[in-house]
Amino acid sequence: MDTTVANTGTEGKAWGGGNKPLKASYGKMMMWFFIVSDALTFSGFLAAYGFSRFKFIDSWPIADEVFTHVPFLHGQELPMIYVAFMTFILIMSSVTMVLAVDAGHHMNKAKVTIYMFLTIIGGAIFVGSQAWEWATFIKGDYGAIQTKGGNILQFGEYVEHDGETKFERIALADFVTAEAKDRTQHQRKSGLWFSSEGTLPTYTVAEVTKGLESHSNILVRTQIINDEGEKTVLSREESINQIKNNGKLVVEGANLHVNEYGTSLFADFFFFITGFHGFHVFSGVVINIIIFFNVILGTYERRGSYEMVEKVGLYWHFVDLVWVFVFTFFYLV
Amino acid sequence: MAHEHKLEIFQGLVKFKSNTQKIWGVLLFLTIVTAIEVVLGIYKPDVLATAWMTPFEGGFLATLGNIIFSGFIYMKPLNLIFILLTIVKAYYITWDFMHMRDETKALRRMVVWTAVFLICYLIFILLQEGGYVFDVYNTDDALIKNDF
Numbered sequence: 001m002d003t004t005v006a007n008t009g010t011e012g013k014a015w016g017g018g019n020k021p022l023k024a025s026y027g028k029m030m031m032w033f034f035i036v037s038d039a040l041t042f043s044g045f046l047a048a049y050g051f052s053r054f055k056f057i058d059s060w061p062i063a064d065e066v067f068t069h070v071p072f073l074h075g076q077e078l079p080m081i082y083v084a085f086m087t088f089i090l091i092m093s094s095v096t097m098v099l100a101v102d103a104g105h106h107m108n109k110a111k112v113t114i115y116m117f118l119t120i121i122g123g124a125i126f127v128g129s130q131a132w133e134w135a136t137f138i139k140g141d142y143g144a145i146q147t148k149g150g151n152i153l154q155f156g157e158y159v160e161h162d163g164e165t166k167f168e169r170i171a172l173a174d175f176v177t178a179e180a181k182d183r184t185q186h187q188r189k190s191g192l193w194f195s196s197e198g199t200l201p202t203y204t205v206a207e208v209t210k211g212l213e214s215h216s217n218i219l220v221r222t223q224i225i226n227d228e229g230e231k232t233v234l235s236r237e238e239s240i241n242q243i244k245n246n247g248k249l250v251v252e253g254a255n256l257h258v259n260e261y262g263t264s265l266f267a268d269f270f271f272f273i274t275g276f277h278g279f280h281v282f283s284g285v286v287i288n289i290i291i292f293f294n295v296i297l298g299t300y301e302r303r304g305s306y307e308m309v310e311k312v313g314l315y316w317h318f319v320d321l322v323w324v325f326v327f328t329f330f331y332l333v
Numbered sequence: 334m335a336h337e338h339k340l341e342i343f344q345g346l347v348k349f350k351s352n353t354q355k356i357w358g359v360l361l362f363l364t365i366v367t368a369i370e371v372v373l374g375i376y377k378p379d380v381l382a383t384a385w386m387t388p389f390e391g392g393f394l395a396t397l398g399n400i401i402f403s404g405f406i407y408m409k410p411l412n413l414i415f416i417l418l419t420i421v422k423a424y425y426i427t428w429d430f431m432h433m434r435d436e437t438k439a440l441r442r443m444v445v446w447t448a449v450f451l452i453c454y455l456i457f458i459l460l461q462e463g464g465y466v467f468d469v470y471n472t473d474d475a476l477i478k479n480d481f
Contacts, residue, residue, distance in 0.1 A: 022436070022437045022439055022440040022443075023436075023437050023440075024436060024437070024440055029440065032440065032443075032444050033444075035444070036444055036447055036448050039448050039452070040448065040451055040452065040455075043448075043451075043452040043455060043456070044455065047452075047455045047456050047459040047460070048459065050456065050459060050460050050463065051459040051460065051462060051463040052463065053463070054460055054463025054464045054466075054467055055463045055466045055467050055470070056467070057463075057464075057467055058467075058471070064374070064375075079374075079375060080371050080374050080375050081371075084367065084371040087367055088364065088367065091360065091363055091364070091367070092360075094426065094430055095356055095357075095360045095430075097430075098356050098429075098430045099353065099356060101432075102352050102353055102356065105352075147481060148481055149478075149479045149480065149481040150479065151479065151480075151481075229382065246481055313431075314431055317426055317427075317430045317431045318431070320426060320430075321423055321426050321427065321431075324419055324422050324423055324426065325419060325423070327419075328370075328415050328416065328418075328419040331374070332370060332374050332412075332415045333412045333415055333416070
């Protein structure tokens with residue numbers, strides 16, 4: 001039974017494995033070293049994000065304008081709120097985890113069980129929230145036009161609010177009328193078996209141009225960030241020119257190829273970094289569940305030590321730690 | 334199973350009676366820090382939108398000054414605050430939730446110094462290179478164009 005905190009009869013001897021050089025058990029120390037290497041992997045991703053952002057520093061999407069949704073509150077612009085909630089959930093589950101570890105030190109099986117359970121619930125809520133966040137991001141909200149050069153052009157109008165003129169985005173659906181089309185989605189079954197294409201956008205560029213021309217209030221916004229830290233809005237004349245001469249593709253939502261919020265690199269990094277982190281949370285939940293059942297079965301009670309809970313706790317806190325950084329560099333800075 | 338915990342945080346300014354109490358105390362602190370970040374992120378005060386210092390001009394010493402004060406010269410104060418608060422949060426998660434405070438000095442240094450050194454090095458290299466590529470793309474006689 002005593003596989004991890006074994007008494008091997010070598011205690012006090014310099015060699016043989018009974019020695020604890022840093023007063024930490026073998027398992028705990030190895031978990032720390034794994035965490036160091038995993039931290040380096042994550043920092044590699046985040047630094048690569050920084051590299052790409054510095055490369056396109058004058059046209060990078062503004063996160064506050066991208067992540068504005070909260071479940072059940074449709075149509076309201078609430079930047080940051082939901083991510084802050086997710087952050088809080090993860091910190092909270094970290095707390096229940098450390099409480100479980102503490103209860104383990106006191107050999108209190110009932111408390112360890114409860115706190116492990118709460119930790120699992122917290123992790124599940126977080127992964128679910130992230131799935132929702134992905135779905136919202138993939139679906140998109142306003143739609144945009146991609147130019148020949150790969151730039152994103154978005155639409156909006158100046159609206160007056162209490163004497164303040166503000167640029168507000170307008171969705172394609174609000175000013176473009178879809179006409180009957182001959183073009184159908186090319187699928188594998190209708191041609192060569194190895195060639196197919198993604199879902200066709202609801203509108204064509206020609207339809208968007210028509211809609212833009214018939215609504216004199218609508219202007220085009222480019223990716224370029226001006227001195228005030230806002231995206232540049234073009235004049236009416238320039239707007240029509242840009243769409244007519246350079247418009248190539250209607251983009252709705254985001255995937256690994258196109259991204260209606262701005263440069264497609266932003267979407268790539270979003271999927272990759274939050275995806276990799278979400279995968280860590282998911283595997284953390286799975287490991288937590290295994291440990292949870294071991295606690296219920298009394299494995300650690302019999303073993304006389306809850307060190308396993310401590311080790312999985314280290315991993316779980318690390319996941320929280322990474323999220324703190326992802327939160328800062330993806331949503332705040 | 335007597336596990337010793339150091340129960341002081343903030344350099345001994347706050348001392349907790351038990352480990353459980355310390356956990357809740359740290360949670361309160363982390364929540365406050367996150368709340369500050371979120372409020373700043375939503376309102377983005379104009380005062381914090383422009384860098385506090387302008388770059389030094391001149392010779393070698395000016396360049397050295399620009400490197401030493403780079404956080405104040407090239408970064409918006411708002412972003413600087415975000416990054417500092419993040420590091421504060423990371424410190425308390427590692428030290429109190431992961432019990433780094435209770436580990437031996439050698440283990441602590443092995444883990445923290447290695448990671449901090451390598452990450453700082455990586456960030457420096459990649460951000461420097463990213464800024465350089467931006468300059469290549471955006472000089473007046475740049476060979477690459479993407480405004481179409």
